[in-house]
Structure formats: structure tokens, C-alpha cells
Amino acid sequence: MTAPAIELKGISKAFGPVQANKDISLSVAKGAIHGIVGENGAGKSTLMSILYGFYKADKGEIWINGKQTQIPDSQAAIRAGIGMVHQHFKLVENFTVVENVILGAEDGAMLRPSISKARKVLIDLEKEYGLEVNPDAIVEDLSVGHQQRVEILKQLYREADILILDEPTGVLTPSEADQLFRILGRLKEEGKTIILITHKLREIMDITDTVSVMRRGEMTATVKTAETSPAQIAELMVGRKVLLQVDKTPATPGEVVLDVRNLRVVDPTGVERVKSISFQIRAGEILGIAGVAGNGQTELLEVLGGMIPAQGGTVKLHGQEIDLTGRESDGQSRRMRGIGHVPEDRQVEGLIMPYEAWENVAFGYHHDPKYQSGPLMNNAAIKADCAEKMERYDVRPPNPRLPARNFSGGNQQKIVVAREMDRQPELLLIGQPTRGVDIGAIEFIHKQIIALRDAGKAVLLVSVELDEIMGLSDRIAVMFDGVISGERLPSETNEGDLGLLMAGVNETNEKVRPRGVVA
Missing domain, CATH: 3.40.50.300 (P-loop containing nucleotide triphosphate hydrolases)
Incomplete structure (x- = not known):
């Protein structure tokens, strides 16, 4: 043999x-x-x-x-x-x-x-x-x-x-x-x-x-x-039965939480990445953004999360306009307004890899009063909070003193998810939530996203996984070449239909003209 x-x-x-x-x-x-x-x-x-x-x-x-x-x-x-x-x-x-x-x-x-x-x-x-x-x-x-x-x-x-x-x-x-x-x-x-x-x-x-x-x-x-x-x-x-399909009840959308109008983003080389798009997200619903990577989804998350400035348009959170010029464009100011952000690349944008888990849990929230002891940060309180989050979000090993680089990719993701979602943000921006994550953790993260929606929060979900988009979203918008090429209800579409829109082609096999979509 x-x-x-x-x-x-x-x-x-x-x-x-x-x-x-x-x-x-x-x-x-x-x-x-x-x-x-x-x-x-x-x-x-x-x-x-x-x-x-x-x-x-x-x-x-x-x-x-x-x-x-x-x-x-x-x-x-x-x-x-x-x-x-x-x-x-x-x-x-x-x-x-x-x-x-x-x-x-x-x-x-x-x-x-x-x-x-x-x-x-x-x-x-x-x-x-x-x-x-x-x-x-x-x-x-x-x-x-x-x-x-x-x-x-x-x-x-x-x-x-x-x-x-x-x-x-x-x-x-x-x-x-x-x-x-x-x-x-x-x-x-x-x-x-x-x-x-x-x-x-x-x-x-x-x-x-x-x-x-x-x-x-x-x-x-x-x-x-x-x-x-x-x-x-x-x-x-x-070691137990796992729910392979997303289990959720129909959404009951409330008031408009996020209102985006004619948003434009131009990268440092002068290329327009987001081209005058418009959409809304209401309380208690998940808007999924589908599309092939590189069609503007990353820039959309980054400008809403305060990582980069916009070159045009308006964004309102609960009717209050957000500065997009860069003067207040930083993640901390967004968090203070109630925006949580789980970025697409956890290792580059979500964590500082040599820093310990407890330090990463505090990033962006280090001015939280519960982390303060007079004029100084209360490191003991941060470590205790990190330990609690690790237990609730099943981070393995549950060691706040372990550097982020020593966790597996899925557990790194759980640390970022715990930091951003545990505070019940009014708007959650979440990119590629289960990239490199195992089946048990996928089930857990999906449940947390649904629970946030059911608590009346708004969620903007970006994922290249069509089954994830179909399973989690209450509405689906497809981005192609910096525009929204179409919008669908999950119950009224399929992967073939979405795939055409992702390629910039509509139902009659004609190229989609750039346009914004207002919900």
C-alpha cells in the first residue's frame, strides 16, 4: 500500500x-x-x-x-x-x-x-x-x-x-x-x-x-x-448541536437613526470611492450592504466611523448632523455620539496586536467614568471589566493580560465585538463580522447582532458572505463601483439576483446606472 x-x-x-x-x-x-x-x-x-x-x-x-x-x-x-x-x-x-x-x-x-x-x-x-x-x-x-x-x-x-x-x-x-x-x-x-x-x-x-x-x-x-x-x-x-441558520423574528423598524444623503468619498489619489449615495437605517433593523470587495463598502464604513473625511453630502444621527470634514472625524467622537464600529480588519484597525486584551478593550472608551480614578485611569477596573466581557463573549483563553496577537483570529474578533457591542450603541457599524471565525463563534456573533437589533438599535452590516447578508439583514443594498446598484428584501431575492447587482447588471442584463437609493 x-x-x-x-x-x-x-x-x-x-x-x-x-x-x-x-x-x-x-x-x-x-x-x-x-x-x-x-x-x-x-x-x-x-x-x-x-x-x-x-x-x-x-x-x-x-x-x-x-x-x-x-x-x-x-x-x-x-x-x-x-x-x-x-x-x-x-x-x-x-x-x-x-x-x-x-x-x-x-x-x-x-x-x-x-x-x-x-x-x-x-x-x-x-x-x-x-x-x-x-x-x-x-x-x-x-x-x-x-x-x-x-x-x-x-x-x-x-x-x-x-x-x-x-x-x-x-x-x-x-x-x-x-x-x-x-x-x-x-x-x-x-x-x-x-x-x-x-x-x-x-x-x-x-x-x-x-x-x-x-x-x-x-x-x-x-x-x-x-x-x-x-x-x-x-x-x-x-460538542453540542449548532444552529446553522440565523434565527430571528421579523423586524419592527422605528424612527430613522441614520440618514445619509449624497455622500461622497474621494481617496488620497483622487479616485471617487463613494459616489453620492443615499440611504436610511431605522431603529430595530439591519441594513446589509452586499458587494464584491473594493466597491466602496470599506470607505463607507470608514467615513461613518470617523476614520476618514468625506468630500460631500450629509450624515445625520437621530436628526443631528455629524461633521464629515475631518475636524471631528475620529472614532472617539463617533463613540461619544453612540456609534459603535467593528472594522473589517481586526488586526489593522480593531486591535493593537502587541497590547494586552484589557488595554484593547478600553481603546476608544478610555474616558468612560468607570475607567477613571480621579485624574488617572483605573487599570484594575479596566481589567475587571475585560474579564467580565471575556466571560460573556466566550473569549478563549479568558486572560485579560494576554497580548492580542496571542489569541486566535476568532477570539481577536470576539474582543472587538465585545468592546463595541457590549455598550449597546445606537448605531452599530460592523464589517465582515465573522471573517475567519469558527461555526460556534459565528452563531454567537449573529445572536449578538440580532439581540442588538431587537433592543431597538440600528445596524449597518457589510459582508462579502452572501448567506450572512441574506440571513441577518432586514433590507439589502448592493454596492457596485461606489454606488448603490439596487435594494432588495431578503424574502424577495436570491444569490443569483444579488450576484447580478454586485456585477452592476440589473434583471434585464443591462448595466446599472449610478444612483443613490433612499429607503
Whole structure:
């Protein structure tokens, strides 16, 4: 019989008192796509980091293609034919594609021969696997989907036969994710072995051959994908039955909370990102903004959250106009007016990664009287408040003194959600609320959003996940090229209809003219 591509035997790893992996054994067949799922903090990324040489296991063995292999560092992993595409890309943004690909794999001190060789190899790889990307393009000018292709090309250039992908669709649009899966199918046909770490059960069911489930650092099950179901996998992950559909009653909208009229946003390069859009959100309702990333949704959240100024239009909160010129454009002034903001990128905009959880919980609210002790901040009160929030929002581990960078992505998201939502803001701005978040945390965050709506608050939701938009929203507006191309009720639309509007095409396949939509 053919030896497995990977065998892990009795792998254990602890970080101080936290046991990240406990006696884990795993077998991955050659030429298969093997999914690994589990809650945030279950130990998935730690296990793969051991396989890739980022961490050294406290005990256990690694076998590659039937041979016991020592992997003390990532160079050893690369020599063993293992490549890893991380959730947060490891690219130098102002380098070209080909420069990123050869980085760390140069043939010598002279770069020109290495670049010339790499360009030829890249062209062949692109054709073979459908990974088309311009070798001379600057990485920062590429879409997220194309940047991910660069990461995959980087591993193939190093002749990786085993590819580990950690949450590969967390930052992709639905169309980019579909393209990625076609590429993975092509890689499988060519005999590559793929390990896919994801929290999206639909992806597991669509593309994997086998799925392994981790919970609290242990491997709880490995099953053939064709012999299981999303509900069974979710229960194995969380240890209880999980509601996979959003459970909510019909909205009962009240007075207008947010009134946006003819809002314009121009970026520093002079490109108009938001083009005179208009809409309203009422108390007790969720307006979902759908659209392919890069069509103005990010700028809309940023200007409403006080991160950037607007170049035209008006915004009123409960009838009171908000300054958009930049003089008062900061997140703290917005929070004082009752606007909470969960930004799209938790690591860049939501948290300061080296700071501890209790410090991050106070950001933007450090003038709160309960955080004060005379003229000074009461750090003990902030830590106690953070501990309470961690318990209510199930942040793991519940340690206020742990730096934000040491939490898993989903638990980082919970910290931001707890900070912004626990104060019951009059208006919640929330971007990509469950990006990179496991199924149990998705259910929890969705319930918090619905509870806020049911408490009579207004919610502006931006997400590239159409099922999330459909499940949470009371009304859906679609953004295309900086305008609102259409508005729908969830009960009167479907993903195909929304997909056309996301492409700027209406029901008669005609290009939508830019216009604002007033609710």
C-alpha cells in the first residue's frame, strides 16, 4: 500500500499552562484534499505550524511519505516538500510577484539570473495550474485573490508536494473562492496533497475528501466527507448541536437613526470611492450592504466611523448632523455620539496586536467614568471589566493580560465585538463580522447582532458572505463601483439576483446606472 503523505503520531504542544495540542495523531493520504476544522483556539493552526516547522512539538513524531522526518524549522519543511499559505499573507507589498516568489530561495548573490529563471518557471506554473498573474506586477496593486495566487506560486516554485492552506477564503470574495477551489482541484489532479484549514462547512463539503475535527486541542474525529453532513461536523466541533441558520423574528423598524444623503468619498489619489449615495437605517433593523470587495463598502464604513473625511453630502444621527470634514472625524467622537464600529480588519484597525486584551478593550472608551480614578485611569477596573466581557463573549483563553496577537483570529474578533457591542450603541457599524471565525463563534456573533437589533438599535452590516447578508439583514443594498446598484428584501431575492447587482447588471442584463437609493 502507498504510504500516507503525512502521518502525525502523538503530537503534543504546550504554551506555558495552555495545552494547545494533546497527543494528536493524523494520517493524510497522498493526492487528497484533507480538511481540518475546529473552533477558534482548537489547536488547528498550532498543529500545522508544527508540521511546517514554526513550532517544535514537545513530543510526537512526524512521518512524510513513509519516512520519519525531523522538521526543526520551515527550511526543513520546504526540503521535505511542504509549503504553507498563511491566513495573513507573508508578502512584501512593494516587491513584484517574481521578487516575492524567489525571496528566500535565491540561487546566489546575483539576483538577475534568479529572477530570469523564476519568471520562466512562473509562466509554466501559471499555465499548468491556472494561476495566471503578471510576474512583474507590484503585489500591493493586486487583488486579494491574486495575492493568494502569488502565495501558492511561491510554494510550487519551491517544489512543494504538500500544501497547507490556513483559512484560505477568509479574505476572498465568493467568485475568488470559487476560482481558488478550481485551482485546488487542478493541484489534486496533478498529485499534490492539500490540507485545508477552514471554518466554512460548505467549503468542507464541496471540496474535501476527508475531514478531521479538533476540539480543545484534541483530535475528536476523522471521517470521509461523503459520509457526514454539516450538522454532524458542527456538533463534533462544538460538542453540542449548532444552529446553522440565523434565527430571528421579523423586524419592527422605528424612527430613522441614520440618514445619509449624497455622500461622497474621494481617496488620497483622487479616485471617487463613494459616489453620492443615499440611504436610511431605522431603529430595530439591519441594513446589509452586499458587494464584491473594493466597491466602496470599506470607505463607507470608514467615513461613518470617523476614520476618514468625506468630500460631500450629509450624515445625520437621530436628526443631528455629524461633521464629515475631518475636524471631528475620529472614532472617539463617533463613540461619544453612540456609534459603535467593528472594522473589517481586526488586526489593522480593531486591535493593537502587541497590547494586552484589557488595554484593547478600553481603546476608544478610555474616558468612560468607570475607567477613571480621579485624574488617572483605573487599570484594575479596566481589567475587571475585560474579564467580565471575556466571560460573556466566550473569549478563549479568558486572560485579560494576554497580548492580542496571542489569541486566535476568532477570539481577536470576539474582543472587538465585545468592546463595541457590549455598550449597546445606537448605531452599530460592523464589517465582515465573522471573517475567519469558527461555526460556534459565528452563531454567537449573529445572536449578538440580532439581540442588538431587537433592543431597538440600528445596524449597518457589510459582508462579502452572501448567506450572512441574506440571513441577518432586514433590507439589502448592493454596492457596485461606489454606488448603490439596487435594494432588495431578503424574502424577495436570491444569490443569483444579488450576484447580478454586485456585477452592476440589473434583471434585464443591462448595466446599472449610478444612483443613490433612499429607503
